[in-house]
Amino acid sequence: xxxxxxxxxxxxxxxxLFTLIIFTLPFLITNNYxxxxxxxxxxxxxxxxxxxxxxxxxxxxSLGHAAFYGLGAYTSxxxxxxxNVSPWLALLAGAVGTGIIAYLIGIPIFRLKEHYLALATLxxxxxxxxxxxxxxxxxxxxxxxxxGIPYLSIGSLVLNNDFKFYFLVWILAxxxxxxxxxxxxSRIGRALRSIHGSEFAAQSLGVDTGRHKLQVFALSAVYASxxxxxxxxxxxxxxxxxFGLMTSIQFVVMAVVGGLASIWGPIFGVSVITIxxxxxxxxxxxxxxQAGGEYEIVVYGIILVVIMIFMPDGLTxxxxxxxxxxxxxxxxxxxxx
Amino acid sequence: MSLSSExxxxxxxxxxxxxxxxxxxxxxxxxxxxxxxxxFAQGEFVMLGAMFMVTLVNAGVPAAGALxxxxxxxxxxxxxxxxxxxxxxxxxxxLTLVIITIxxxxxxxxxxxxxxxxxxxxxxxxxxxxxxxxxxxxxxxQSLWVIGTTVLVLALTFFIFEYTYWGKALRACVVNKFAARxxxxxxxxxxxxxxxxxxxxxxxxxxxxxPITYVTYDMGLxxxxxxxxxxxxxxxxxxxGAVIGGLALGIMESMGAGLLSSGYKxxxxxxxxxxxxxxxxxxxxxxxxxxRV
Amino acid sequence: MKLLEVTQLTKTFGGVHAVSDVSFSVSKxxxxxxxxxxxxxxxxxxNLMTGVYPPTQGNxxxxxxxITCLPTHKVAxxxxxxxxxxxxxxxxxxxxxxxxxxxxxxxxxxxxGAVFPLWPVQVEESKIVESSLEKLALxxxxxxxxxxxxxLPYGQQKMLEIARAIALEPELLLLDEPAAGxxxxxxxxxxxxxxxxxxxxxxxxxxxxxxxxxxxxxxRLVVLNFGNKLAEGTPYEIQNNQEVITAYLGExxx
Numbered sequence: 001x002x003x004x005x006x007x008x009x010x011x012x013x014x015x016x017l018f019t020l021i022i023f024t025l026p027f028l029i030t031n032n033y034x035x036x037x038x039x040x041x042x043x044x045x046x047x048x049x050x051x052x053x054x055x056x057x058x059x060x061x062s063l064g065h066a067a068f069y070g071l072g073a074y075t076s077x078x079x080x081x082x083x084n085v086s087p088w089l090a091l092l093a094g095a096v097g098t099g100i101i102a103y104l105i106g107i108p109i110f111r112l113k114e115h116y117l118a119l120a121t122l123x124x125x126x127x128x129x130x131x132x133x134x135x136x137x138x139x140x141x142x143x144x145x146x147x148g149i150p151y152l153s154i155g156s157l158v159l160n161n162d163f164k165f166y167f168l169v170w171i172l173a174x175x176x177x178x179x180x181x182x183x184x185x186s187r188i189g190r191a192l193r194s195i196h197g198s199e200f201a202a203q204s205l206g207v208d209t210g211r212h213k214l215q216v217f218a219l220s221a222v223y224a225s226x227x228x229x230x231x232x233x234x235x236x237x238x239x240x241x242x243f244g245l246m247t248s249i250q251f252v253v254m255a256v257v258g259g260l261a262s263i264w265g266p267i268f269g270v271s272v273i274t275i276x277x278x279x280x281x282x283x284x285x286x287x288x289x290q291a292g293g294e295y296e297i298v299v300y301g302i303i304l305v306v307i308m309i310f311m312p313d314g315l316t317x318x319x320x321x322x323x324x325x326x327x328x329x330x331x332x333x334x335x336x337x
Numbered sequence: 338m339s340l341s342s343e344x345x346x347x348x349x350x351x352x353x354x355x356x357x358x359x360x361x362x363x364x365x366x367x368x369x370x371x372x373x374x375x376x377f378a379q380g381e382f383v384m385l386g387a388m389f390m391v392t393l394v395n396a397g398v399p400a401a402g403a404l405x406x407x408x409x410x411x412x413x414x415x416x417x418x419x420x421x422x423x424x425x426x427x428x429x430x431x432l433t434l435v436i437i438t439i440x441x442x443x444x445x446x447x448x449x450x451x452x453x454x455x456x457x458x459x460x461x462x463x464x465x466x467x468x469x470x471x472x473x474x475x476x477x478x479q480s481l482w483v484i485g486t487t488v489l490v491l492a493l494t495f496f497i498f499e500y501t502y503w504g505k506a507l508r509a510c511v512v513n514k515f516a517a518r519x520x521x522x523x524x525x526x527x528x529x530x531x532x533x534x535x536x537x538x539x540x541x542x543x544x545x546x547x548p549i550t551y552v553t554y555d556m557g558l559x560x561x562x563x564x565x566x567x568x569x570x571x572x573x574x575x576x577x578g579a580v581i582g583g584l585a586l587g588i589m590e591s592m593g594a595g596l597l598s599s600g601y602k603x604x605x606x607x608x609x610x611x612x613x614x615x616x617x618x619x620x621x622x623x624x625x626x627x628x629r630v
Numbered sequence: 631m632k633l634l635e636v637t638q639l640t641k642t643f644g645g646v647h648a649v650s651d652v653s654f655s656v657s658k659x660x661x662x663x664x665x666x667x668x669x670x671x672x673x674x675x676x677n678l679m680t681g682v683y684p685p686t687q688g689n690x691x692x693x694x695x696x697i698t699c700l701p702t703h704k705v706a707x708x709x710x711x712x713x714x715x716x717x718x719x720x721x722x723x724x725x726x727x728x729x730x731x732x733x734x735x736x737x738x739x740x741x742x743g744a745v746f747p748l749w750p751v752q753v754e755e756s757k758i759v760e761s762s763l764e765k766l767a768l769x770x771x772x773x774x775x776x777x778x779x780x781x782l783p784y785g786q787q788k789m790l791e792i793a794r795a796i797a798l799e800p801e802l803l804l805l806d807e808p809a810a811g812x813x814x815x816x817x818x819x820x821x822x823x824x825x826x827x828x829x830x831x832x833x834x835x836x837x838x839x840x841x842x843x844x845x846x847x848x849x850r851l852v853v854l855n856f857g858n859k860l861a862e863g864t865p866y867e868i869q870n871n872q873e874v875i876t877a878y879l880g881e882x883x884x
Contacts, residue, residue: 007776061432063439108615118435119375119565120614123607126562130604179745186744186751187737187758190723194731197720201791204680204718205798206706206735215741245558249443256436298451301444308437309426 011181018267019174026166035162039234041267041274042169043227046176048254048266050223053180055252056260057192058213060110063248064121067128068221070243071098072228074132074139077238081147088152091229095222102221106214125248132240144239152233165234172230173267176223181263183219188212246297250277253300256307259314268316273300342473347595348588349471353480353549355587356487357383360542361564362571362579363494364535370574371510371524371531373431374423377438379539380561381445384554385411386540387547388449391458400463408540415536419529442557449554457551479548486545490538491580498576503530559603563590566610632694633658633833634679634802639688641674648674649685650857656802661824661834663844666854667877672837673715675854676804680712681705692802707735711800713791715807715837721780725771728779728790729762732797736761762797769793769823785816789823796827803827805836809843821847845869853877 029035047069054060075094079085085093109120132139140146151160152168159165183189194202195209202209232238250273258269280296311318361379368376389410393403418441426437463482468475497504509517510527518524542560543552550556567586571578586606594602635655641648649671656662664672678685681702689698697705711732720728737758743751766772769789774782779790788808795803805824809817817840824834824847838844844851845865853860853874861871868874 055432059430059432061435105611108611116569116614118377118439119562119569120611123562123566123610127604127607130601134598134601182747183741183744186747186755187734187739188741188744190727190731191734193723193727194720197722198718200682201714201718201720201794202731203702204706204712204714205732205794206703207731208703219741219745249439252436252439296447297443298447301440301442301447304440305422305437305444308429308433308440309422312426312429312433 015174015178015181022170022174023167026163032162035166037274037278039162039166039169041270042166042173043230043234044251044254044270044274045173045266046227046230047224047251048258048270049173049176049180049263050220051251051255052258052260052263052266053183053216053223054220055255056265057184057189057196058216059196060213060217061118061252062121062217062220063118063245063252064123064125064128065220065224065251066243066245066247067121067125068098068102068224069228069231069247069251070128070132070240071101072225073232073238073243074145074228075225076229076232077145077149078138080233081145081149087150087229087233091226094229095225098225099218099222103214103218106217110210110214110217122245122248125245129240129244132243139240142240144237149232149236149238151236152230159233169230169234172226176226177263177266183216184263188215192216249297249300249304253304256304257315259316259318262314262316265314265316269314272315273303339473343595344592345472346474347591349474349476349480351588351591352584353476353483353587354591355567355584356483357542357546357560357583358563358567358586359487359580359583360490360538361560362567362583363491363576364538365565365568366571366574366576366579367507367538368531368535369568370512371507372423372528374434374438375565376532376535377435377561378418378442378445379535379564380557380559381442381449382411382415382536382539382557383543383546383560383564384449384552384557385414385445386543387460387552387556388453388458388543388554389540390544390547391460391552392453394460395458400461404544407544408537411536411540412533416529416533419532423528423532424525442561446554446557453554455554457553458547459551460547462548463545477549479545483545483549486541490541494538494576507531507534563606566606569610570613631658632656633692634835635691636675636679637689637691639675639678639690640686641671641678641683642686647857649678649854651688652852652854652857652859653688654852654859654862656833656835658801658833659828659831660849661828661836661847663848663851664835664837664854665839665841665844665851666860669856670854671857672854673806674857676712676806676837679705679804680710706798709799709801710804711795711798711802712804713788713795713806713808715810717784717787717791719779719782719787719790719794721778723779724775725766725777725779725782725790726759726762726775729765729793729797730758732765732794733758733762734798736797736799762793765793765797768796768826770819785812788812789820792823796832800832802833802835805834805838807837807839809838809840817843 025038026035029038047065051062051065054062072091072094075097076087076090079090079093080087105120105124109117133142135141151158153159157164159168191202191207191212194205194207195212199209254269254273255266256269257272258265258267276299277296280299307315361383364379364382365376368374368379386407389407390403393406394400398406422437422441423434426434429437462477462479464478466478468477469481498508506517506522507527507530509520509522510524510531517527563586564583567583568579569582570586571580571582586609589609590602590605593605632655637653639652640650652675664675666672677683679690681697681700681704684699689696691697692708692710695708697708720731723731737754739751739754747755763772763775766775769792771786771789771793774786779787782790788811792805792808808820812820821843828834848865850862850864851868852862853868855877860877861868861874863871
């Protein structure tokens with residue numbers, strides 16, 4: 001019991017420390033470009049936290065998360081710009097709607113084995129992308145929503161620059177992390193982890209494995225939708241291109257690089273990949289001048305393969321293990337005079 | 338054009354694409370049954386076949402020779418991939434293996450982009466000549482090539498499965514992997530064989546379709562996915578099912594695009610997929626998907 | 631009163647009769663053993679009773695409810711818990727968490743509660759911890775609660791499976807070779823635990839090879855041989871059954 005409390009306290013202390021760092025950063029960084037990268041990292045973190053719940057705890061992969069992200073963005077964009085709905089209400093509507101859609105398409109898919117989910121979600125993502133391109137009256141088609149999407153505001157405070165938006169995004173990202181952490185340490189989270197340990201034994205204890213996987217799938221879609229809404233209000237213009245398959249794969253890469261079994265994985269994975277992608281944009285054209293806009297995908301592909309083969313637990317877990325090994329060796333060295 | 342000749346037209350173009358889907362689906366089924374892996378990179382093998390073919394033909398190699406070399410090149414590339422990536426990770430969980438093949442697919446596509454760029458390439462049809470008229474509908478000669486190749490390759494596949502040692506061993510793995518192992522068939526070698534064989538099927542599909550669709554670095558994704566949909570329609574573990582699934586998908590897609598809306602052509606396959614998963618999880622032609630004990 | 635009734639149960643795997651036309655019943659509060667040589671169909675019988683696979687023929691009734699084709703998790707929620715011949719401990723969790731999963735059907739927190747653990751959820755959570763620790767104390771694992779489950783020695787992992795199963799508060803507990811691999815003092819502890827559980831009103835069916843233990847603790851035995859029921863009766867009757875002696879006990883030299 002005591003140990004349990006100690007463990008919990010340590011977890012809370014870590015989260016507190018991280019929160020402090022996050023909220024002092026924007027006062028230290030004056031460069032708007034760096035700030036905007038951090039905002040994007042925050043938005044992506046929300047998606048990837050949800051995806052990690054799905055992949056790490058329900059053992060399922062989704063290649064359609066960009067679609068849920070897009071559903072959130074477009075619900076917010078269309079409702080606020082065309083129908084003048086309040087942005088917060090639109091965000092909520094997007095989240096609830098996306099959650100329901102995910103639940104409904106999850107029902108058939110979760111009756112089947114894991115790779116079906118990967119392909120069915122991929123197919124779903126493509127359908128959504130086709131709809132975004134084709135329903136020109138509703139979505140503006142390939143050229144995007146023509147009417148401007150308003151900024152988010154809290155009371156009379158309009159979040160119209162990177163600095164102000166940063167705080168909103170990171171408050172929500174931390175909230176997303178804390179809520180995901182709650183799930184992991186709840187009855188549902190234990191049930192999901194038990195499926196990983198032994199699906200056979202989990203069922204013999206009354207765990208309805210399919211049902212809980214489905215719930216987490218819907219929850220992760222809600223996360224993606226909220227992030228999409230934030231994106232729409234941050235950029236204030238949306239078109240279908242950022243919600244395609246490449247983005248879905250990018251989310252999976254981020255989740256895998258960070259590692260699935262730790263709540264810190266997503267922040268780490270998103271940061272590494274986003275910063276890498278941004279630097280690639282700077283340096284790649286210098287190395288290979290003729291390379292087009294999508295050269296990053298080679299790097300994503302290779303990273304994915306290498307990490308999965310050599311560090312299937314992700315970068316975070318591998319680094320922690322390496323550190324522990326180093327500390328152990330150091331202690332041993334100190335003991336023997 | 339009357340409705341019946343319009344329908345005939347959709348049927349013919351559906352059969353053309355359906356033949357391609359069938360070849361890709363067959364590759365999915367073979368790899369899945371032998372190794373348990375859903376190979377996301379299958380569509381990229383199609384693209385590689387078409388790209389090698391175009392490059393060779395443009396370099397002045399005669400079409401027939403280029404075809405053989407292109408297929409062999411794809412088989413070598415895929416063999417190396419199986420050896421380097423799939424085998425190294427053989428103990429990984431199914432989720433990990435799925436992610437690895439996604440990574441491979443992305444990497445292959447990216448490398449193709451770096452080598453060949455984003456421009457579409459054109460391959461001359463195998464034979465010259467205008468469209469052929471059949472009962473009010475028209476068909477281009479290359480479509481006949483596609484259908485003919487599909488029939489020939491399928492016949493050859495069934496011949497190999499039926500009459501050669503390696504074919505029989507492969508088929509044994511497809512039917513019952515465990516029993517095949519007990520009979521002394523080396524599963525590692527079979528995995529390599531399955532990948533290389535599927536690669537050949539995919540490469541051929543890419544080569545015959547190239548004159549109809551143009552060749553781009555990202556053509557593999559859609560073809561691969563639709564091949565998978567076809568395989569699922571056929572139950573994912575049956576080889577005749579894959580063929581029927583492929584043809585059925587091609588026809589449904591062509592009818593749907595013609596009668597409803599062509600903008601949604603690519604969506605149709607996935608709506609069919611979701612419907613099948615929902616209504617008949619074992620596939621249209623497979624047995625029910627009960628859990629294995 | 632009959633708690634469990636199995637009628638003419640048959641299971642074939644590709645033509646092989648793993649269980650063939652087996653009928654028996656178990657009354658509330660009994661300790662019944664299913665014995666038989668290896669491959670007699672004992673574990674298959676357990677798997678059929680817990681819905682791992684459906685029988686080819688026959689029916690299973692629990693509390694007069696037909697549970698024949700129910701999925702495993704539904705069977706569990708009706709109050710049948712089990713342990714496994716090959717350990718199925720959740721290696722990725724602590725000892726305590728393993729037992730807490732056993733409380734799954736006795737708690738209610740849904741996804742919304744999991745995301746926002748307000749006061750009632752926390753109350754439920756501490757109740758789960760409390761009763762899980764109770765079960766750990768019963769099986770002698772109280773001081774191991776925070777350890778990783780796979781760090782326990784084999785014997786304690788077997789106890790952990792029992793703790794996890796009884797956390798479900800089952801009416802019927804199925805133990806698949808609970809004494810296998812235990813040393814003699816651990817076996818003594820196991821016998822004590824089984825008696826305690828019986829005194830708490832749990833009906834127990836066990837598959838076991840350790841004949842000394844079986845004869846000591848059971849009220850009744852069902853003997854299987856090649857999937858068929860060979861005999862049924864008290865330990866005394868079984869020990870004196872000529873058929874059983876020739877088919878099975880004879881080899882053991884009892």
